[in-house]
Amino acid sequence: MILGGIDIVVLIATLMAASTPVLLAATGELVAEKAGVLNLGVEGMMIMGAVGGFAAAVATGSPVLGFLGGALAGAAMALIFAFLTQVLLSNQVATGLALTLFGLGLSALIGKGFEGVRPPPTPKLPFGPLAEIPVAGRILFSHDWMVYASLALVAATWWFLRHSRAGLILRAVGENHDAAHALGYRVVAVRVTALAFGGALAGLGGAYLSLVRVPQWTEGMTAGAGWIALAIVVFASWRPERVLLGAYLFGGITAIQLQMQAAGYKIPVHLLTMAPYVVTIVALVLITALHRRGAQAAPAALGRSFHAST
Amino acid sequence: MLLTVEGLTKAYPGVLANDGVSFAVAPGEVHALLGENGAGKSTLVKMIYGLVKPDAGAMRLHGAPYEPAEPRAARAAGVAMVFQHFSLFEALSVAENVALGMENPPPMRALAGRIRAVSNAYGLPLDPNRTVGDLSAGERQRVEIIRCLLQDPKLLIMDEPTSVLTPQEVEILFHTLRKLAAEGTAILYISHKLEEIRALCDTATILRGGRVVASCAPRDKSARELAEMMVGAELKPVDRTGRRAGAMVLQVAGLDLAPLSPFGPALRGVGFDLRRGEVLGIGGVAGNGQEELLAALSGERPTAPGTVLLDGRDIAALGPNARRRLGVLAAPEERLGHAAAPDLSLTDNAILTGTVRKPLTRKGFIDKSAARSFAQSVISAFDVRTPGPDVAARALSGGNLQKFVIGREVLQDPVVLVVNQPTWGVDAAAAAAIRQALLDLAARGAAVIAISQDLDELLEISDRFAALNEGRLSAPRDTAQLTLEEIGLMLGGAHGMQEAAP
Numbered sequence: 187m188i189l190g191g192i193d194i195v196v197l198i199a200t201l202m203a204a205s206t207p208v209l210l211a212a213t214g215e216l217v218a219e220k221a222g223v224l225n226l227g228v229e230g231m232m233i234m235g236a237v238g239g240f241a242a243a244v245a246t247g248s249p250v251l252g253f254l255g256g257a258l259a260g261a262a263m264a265l266i267f268a269f270l271t272q273v274l275l276s277n278q279v280a281t282g283l284a285l286t287l288f289g290l291g292l293s294a295l296i297g298k299g300f301e302g303v304r305p306p307p308t309p310k311l312p313f314g315p316l317a318e319i320p321v322a323g324r325i326l327f328s329h330d331w332m333v334y335a336s337l338a339l340v341a342a343t344w345w346f347l348r349h350s351r352a353g354l355i356l357r358a359v360g361e362n363h364d365a366a367h368a369l370g371y372r373v374v375a376v377r378v379t380a381l382a383f384g385g386a387l388a389g390l391g392g393a394y395l396s397l398v399r400v401p402q403w404t405e406g407m408t409a410g411a412g413w414i415a416l417a418i419v420v421f422a423s424w425r426p427e428r429v430l431l432g433a434y435l436f437g438g439i440t441a442i443q444l445q446m447q448a449a450g451y452k453i454p455v456h457l458l459t460m461a462p463y464v465v466t467i468v469a470l471v472l473i474t475a476l477h478r479r480g481a482q483a484a485p486a487a488l489g490r491s492f493h494a495s496t
Numbered sequence: 497m498l499l500t501v502e503g504l505t506k507a508y509p510g511v512l513a514n515d516g517v518s519f520a521v522a523p524g525e526v527h528a529l530l531g532e533n534g535a536g537k538s539t540l541v542k543m544i545y546g547l548v549k550p551d552a553g554a555m556r557l558h559g560a561p562y563e564p565a566e567p568r569a570a571r572a573a574g575v576a577m578v579f580q581h582f583s584l585f586e587a588l589s590v591a592e593n594v595a596l597g598m599e600n601p602p603p604m605r606a607l608a609g610r611i612r613a614v615s616n617a618y619g620l621p622l623d624p625n626r627t628v629g630d631l632s633a634g635e636r637q638r639v640e641i642i643r644c645l646l647q648d649p650k651l652l653i654m655d656e657p658t659s660v661l662t663p664q665e666v667e668i669l670f671h672t673l674r675k676l677a678a679e680g681t682a683i684l685y686i687s688h689k690l691e692e693i694r695a696l697c698d699t700a701t702i703l704r705g706g707r708v709v710a711s712c713a714p715r716d717k718s719a720r721e722l723a724e725m726m727v728g729a730e731l732k733p734v735d736r737t738g739r740r741a742g743a744m745v746l747q748v749a750g751l752d753l754a755p756l757s758p759f760g761p762a763l764r765g766v767g768f769d770l771r772r773g774e775v776l777g778i779g780g781v782a783g784n785g786q787e788e789l790l791a792a793l794s795g796e797r798p799t800a801p802g803t804v805l806l807d808g809r810d811i812a813a814l815g816p817n818a819r820r821r822l823g824v825l826a827a828p829e830e831r832l833g834h835a836a837a838p839d840l841s842l843t844d845n846a847i848l849t850g851t852v853r854k855p856l857t858r859k860g861f862i863d864k865s866a867a868r869s870f871a872q873s874v875i876s877a878f879d880v881r882t883p884g885p886d887v888a889a890r891a892l893s894g895g896n897l898q899k900f901v902i903g904r905e906v907l908q909d910p911v912v913l914v915v916n917q918p919t920w921g922v923d924a925a926a927a928a929a930i931r932q933a934l935l936d937l938a939a940r941g942a943a944v945i946a947i948s949q950d951l952d953e954l955l956e957i958s959d960r961f962a963a964l965n966e967g968r969l970s971a972p973r974d975t976a977q978l979t980l981e982e983i984g985l986m987l988g989g990a991h992g993m994q995e996a997a998p
Contacts, residue, residue, distance in 0.1 A: 351595070351601070354588075354592055354595060357585075357587075357588065358585050358588065358592075358596050361585040361586070362583075362584070362585050362586070364583075365583035365584060365585060366585075368547065369583060369596060369597055370546075370566050370567035370571075371596075483587075486586065486587065
């Protein structure tokens with residue numbers, strides 16, 4: 187199926203892979219923000235996940251251990267943030283920005299020895315005859331396991347926040363930390379856990395970039411994906427299903443513009459490269475505008491420091 | 497005895513909040529804790545609920561030692577608490593809020609069924625699926641109470657439960673509490689409203705300065721005697737004499753305003769006239785447009801031309817400073833953050849609203865000594881208890897800061913003064929002083945608009961009364977001819993909530 191020089195089936199298949207890093211990072215950030223913490227360090231955690239995952243995969247030869255390493259690197263970054271903002275009560279915005287700068291710098295330093303190295307390949311899941319089904323086979327059954335894992339994580343996050351007791355406590359902490367404390371819930375512990383989860387997912391997203399998408403290590407390779415993840419969380423009104431939509435939209439435009447470049451469209455490359463960012467933000471702004479309460483869906487305690495006074 | 501408290505002591509830096517407090521509560525007893533702000537009531541119940549650890553002393557529950565390390569332990573022992581500032585989560589549903597207050601909640605669907613059953617059994621119907629942010633204050637309190645009742649408490653602590661309720665809602669609440677007491681639940685009841693305590697409570701323990709100064713059966717005492725025991729001095733009744741209604745000064749008509757907050761109401765067609773020397777009381781349960789009305793009158797939110805006239809001049813488009821220049825001043829409800837900047841000193845806070853009518857600046861520069869002496873004059877005239885005008889507003893207790901922000905406006909000689917909840921959370925003596933100051937201001941020829949939830953207060957100081965309900969203002973009526981029941985109906989009764997038939 188070819189439309190205007192672009193193969194639609196290939197496009198959709200690429201879209202899912204292209205969206206995975208942002209989807210993972212945004213889902214992680216969603217959980218942290220639902221607990222009431224604004225962590226602007228997503229970009230820094232992602233790039234640390236990218237370099238950490240890459241190093242672990244190259245050192246062990248196992249992409250699985252690589253992803254694990256990426257998640258641990260992201261979570262470690264998040265725990266630095268958690269210590270500063272939850273224990274020392276530093277300003278969340280400033281600390282998050284610093285975390286991004288720190289991550290970009292540190293990853294460049296660590297990554298020096300890995301430039302030009304090829305990571306061990308992450309195999310596609312063998313679906314056998316299923317992958318031979320026309321159209322659907324190519325779209326649904328031609329991916330590596332992280333793509334399916336990311337979708338499962340979104341579904342699990344949705345279920346966790348919506349239906350589990352622990353998810354209810356997490357939302358309560360993000361909604362009104364004083365009341366949650368008065369009821370005897372441990373606000374700081376909940377927030378630190380949520381942050382670590384968010385960091386691990388951002389790290390996974392970063393590792394997916396360096397191990398599967400590119401696949402190699404280059405300095406600053408996240409190229410703003412962490413910021414897009416942050417924007418998606420806000421415009422998705424803190425709902426996992428809309429985060430999925432936003433991330434796939436971003437990935438979709440990324441895939442289209444790459445294919446348009448390949449198909450030789452006479453549009454300046456800069457405009458095409460810009461398109462995913464612009465279109466994602468415009469679309470999400472429209473969604474928010476259509477849902478009157480959308481902008482007010484923010485967790486009420488988002489970004490506010492908690493200090494038990496009694 | 498169900499609960500025995502012996503010699504509980506708790507010190508905070510610089511303050512002895514509780515000093516050897518002892519009392520006992522029997523099963524089925526409604527026991528009042530009385531005291532001014534800072535007398536130590538909140539600290540005491542926080543220790544019973546496990547939020548604060550005592551420095552010394554012991555508690556016994558059912559005769560066994562009782563030392564709750566955290567609220568969870570207190571709840572497990574059968575102690576439940578309804579907080580003064582609601583501990584609810586606005587964006588969550590009723591059922592979710594209830595589940596958060598329980599140790600081992602059943603699955604959501606079963607819980608929703610139990611909420612329906614228990615709430616109807618106690619005459620407090622509630623829909624478990626509604627979002628708490630959409631509920632009225634009375635309904636929110638039901639959520640808190642139901643949350644406690646579902647745990648089958650032996651001791652229920654209620655901290656200022658009626659401050660946000662209409663008289664009808666108070667009746668429903670008392671009915672529920674009496675029913676609970678009859679079933680053997682002990683209730684520890686904290687309130688400033690002495691008439692309510694006389695109507696509801698069997699015994700009262702009176703605290704002053706962290707110590708128990710008396711205990712009595714409140715039914716045998718008058719509200720005045722109780723107040724004097726709390727304060728430790730004689731109280732003067734407010735003096736309403738010496739006022740004459742003068743010329744028309746403020747006319748408001750057809751005033752509309754969009755809500756200031758997502759769950760707030762819009763003002764619709766608000767109108768009234770105000771004369772010099774008159775106090776207009778505006779009653780209503782919080783969240784019915786009080787903040788919006790204050791914003792429209794103070795100039796924080798400009799309104800359509802011709803909706804606000806001062807001495808016949810249209811001031812609807814003027815901002816707060818332009819209105820201050822003309823003599824329209826306001827003291828908003830939220831003390832920290834709206835009426836005063838928390839981290840600025842009292843002097844700086846005095847400059848923030850005072851500089852338009854008082855010479856506190858010279859050629860655009862602050863005149864520190866003039867500002868300081870203005871702040872000092874507010875402090876001495878209104879008996880604000882503070883080390884001095886250089887202290888940050890945040891460091892003052894609620895009552896003292898309230899005296900400061902009201903005094904700051906009163907000393908600027910307003911033509912019209914608008915106050916919102918002038919005595920909210922302020923103890924009896926300070927509240928009486930604030931009310932007297934408003935009356936004295938009116939006696940000097942100013943017009944006063946007092947927006948308040950405290951109906952007794954409005955009946956005490958206002959000449960005419962109007963009710964604000966869902967953003968609409970009723971026609972003002974002379975207070976002298978009003979009964980409390982009529983006022984309750986003007987306020988919208990129990991907001992359409994009826995007691996369910998048992």
